[in-house]
Amino acid sequence: MSDTSKPKAVKESFISRVKEAFPSLHPVEKQLAGFILDFPGELASYSASELASLAGVSNATVSRFIRHIGYQNFDEARRQVREERKSGVPLFQAERKAVLSGEEGGDPSILYGSNITETFKQLGESRVNAISDKMLNSRRVWVFGFRASQALAAYFQTQLYQLNDEARLVNTGDGGLGEFLSAINDQDLIVLYGLRRRPTIWRQLLSQCIGTGAEILLISDDHLAFNQDVTWHIRCCCDNAGPLDDHTSVMALNHQLLNSAFERAGPNERSRLAESYNQHQQLDEM
Secondary structure, rough: OOOHHHHOOOOOOOHEEEEEEEEOOOOHHHHHHHHHHHHHHHHHOOOHHHHHHHOOOHHHHHHHHHHHHHOOOOOHHHHHHHHHHHOOOOOHHHOHHHHHHHHOOOOOHHHHHHHHHHHOOOOOHHHHHHHHHHHHHOOOOOEEOOOOOOOOOHHHHHHHOOOOEEEEOOOOOOOOOOHHHHOOOOOOOOOOOOOOOOOOHHHHHHHHHHHHHOOOEEEOOOOOOOOOOOOOOEOOOOOOOOOOOOHHHHHHOOOHHHHHHHHHHHHHHHHHHHHHHHHHHHHHOO
């Protein structure tokens, strides 16, 4: 018997296990594997018998397949799929029924509006004012964003830069995070986006950000547990009926904080805005 039938010591992804074992599968098991690979996230909601019926195979085939890809039983495989679905992997979010029927959640604007409403329940005038004042008055504002968060972080920094020329967007892809962290002190503000799926370095980065003594605004999806070690943690509702998380609430939060900062800007910030406008006029940029 090949070693693919033994439980694996290293935790591989569910998809990797299926693809690795695929060439050695019995034809009926390949039929089952193909059914699963189309919409792997659905495995989280099926029983073994339901899966067998839907794929047109026997219960015994399901049991053999599960052992072949390295799990001791169906429940173990289903637990891993649930974990991977919860982590935000887009492939695990799509559902067969929605795709085949063409009905993927109805009117999306209703869900997007609900996400914004749920997110803004965490905000109050005093909290927004405290954050926006820190955005304006910190020695420097360091903005971190990874993967899907990068564009949101870049937008935030670009708009804030109009008021505070010490707003810095950290290049998280150049391998130089240590240099940025070493330049941060307790007079600064760190704006850290933590939307799923977060890179493996993210938790260590958060820990080291906390260690700098700077105040921290952590913006995450609501699947991340509330963090009491940062100054502010806003957990954005990003629910979506489709395979991708909805970041409408994150952009709305960006606008709320930035608009507050513009409204609370003092003479120095308004002078900077006026000078920027003057430079634009001279360059005939706009």
